[in-house]
Amino acid sequence: DAKTTQPNSMESNEEEPVHLPCNHSTISGTDYIHWYRQLPSQGPEYVIHGLTSNVNNRMASLAIAEDRKSSTLILHRATLRDAAVYYCILRGLSGGSNYKLTFGKGTLLTVNP
Amino acid sequence: EAQVTQNPRYLITVTGKKLTVTCSQNMNHEYMSWYRQDPGLGLRQIYYSMNVEVTDKGDVPEGYKVSRKEKRNFPLILESPSPNQTSLYFCASSRGTGPTYEQYFGPGTRLTVT
Numbered sequence: 742d743a744k745t746t747q748p749n750s751m752e753s754n755e756e757e758p759v760h761l762p763c764n765h766s767t768i769s770g771t772d773y774i775h776w777y778r779q780l781p782s783q784g785p786e787y788v789i790h791g792l793t794s795n796v797n798n799r800m801a802s803l804a805i806a807e808d809r810k811s812s813t814l815i816l817h818r819a820t821l822r823d824a825a826v827y828y829c830i831l832r833g834l835s836g837g838s839n840y841k842l843t844f845g846k847g848t849l850l851t852v853n854p
Numbered sequence: 855e856a857q858v859t860q861n862p863r864y865l866i867t868v869t870g871k872k873l874t875v876t877c878s879q880n881m882n883h884e885y886m887s888w889y890r891q892d893p894g895l896g897l898r899q900i901y902y903s904m905n906v907e908v909t910d911k912g913d914v915p916e917g918y919k920v921s922r923k924e925k926r927n928f929p930l931i932l933e934s935p936s937p938n939q940t941s942l943y944f945c946a947s948s949r950g951t952g953p954t955y956e957q958y959f960g961p962g963t964r965l966t967v968t
Contacts, residue, residue, distance in 0.1 A: 773953040784858075784944045784959030785897070832953035840885060840951040841899040841912060 761814040763829030778825040858960035877945030885948040886928040890941040
């Protein structure tokens with residue numbers, strides 16, 4: 742699986758937008774970009790995924806660079822409940838080894854009241 | 855409500871005493887998987903199952919067994935637990951194995967082996 746690079750940590754204020762970056766310079770043309778998050782003491786939770794076009798859902802937006810070498814997860818109005826570790830994960834057409842999700846270290850997002 | 859459930863949520867046991875962690879999903883998902891999460895090592899896959907009676911090893915299968923007799927259930931069995939299996943365990947399920955399918959995770963089981 743291609744590698745992703747994320748900042749170790751980011752900080753935001755409540756009710757402000759948050760932009761979480763992810764670099765994936767070795768992404769292949771058929772790799773999908775997935776984002777998961779893990780709240781304290783909980784299991785990972787799916788957030789959003791995309792291939793080439795920007796994507797929106799009720800939780801977040803995903804902005805994908807034109808060359809697909811980077812992407813940004815956007816939380817439009819951060820709440821205290823959004824404090825979590827956010828993981829950017831690439832998934833290829835083959836599903837990857839064992840169809841597993843390969844979690845890196847992720848970005849620890851702190852939301853200040 | 856669509857969910858993955860795990861039991862127990864917390865377990866303290868002694869070396870060598872067989873235990874089973876249950877996992878059940880109510881979404882009719884084909885694919886199920888077990889991960890363990892350890893500080894500094896992230897989440898690592900233990901076993902996975904593509905469908906009933908089809909299971910295979912993940913990256914760290916030693917010391918674990920699984921079975922998939924029904925589509926909804928995927929128990930993790932530790933025949934002779936050892937202290938190095940002290941960890942946080944997550945079960946996950948997915949409708950399919952392709953890159954467009956999201957995985958749903960259970961709440962986790964924190965296991966301590968003394």
